[in-house]
Amino acid sequence: MTLGPYASFIVWSYAVCALVVAILIVWVALDYRKQQAKLRALDAAGVSRRSKRNAAEVS
Incomplete structure (x- = not known):
């Protein structure tokens, strides 16, 4: 496979x-933990x- 001069x-x-x-994957993983x-x-x-409270009040 040759890519040429570029x-x-x-x-x-x-x-x-x-x-x-x-970097984005690491950033998202760290933010998720935080x-x-x-x-x-x-x-x-x-x-x-x-x-959660509204769901309990509705039922």
Whole structure:
């Protein structure tokens, strides 16, 4: 497989794109953990969700 005279540009473009995607995946995973910790703290403090309360009131 030959990429011609633009091979370095193509390879670097794919490498940068892969790096950006990897950074976004790590960022989302870390934010997910942070949000889960916040939810656990709120749950431990006795704060309830409005959607949960409204569902109980409707039935």
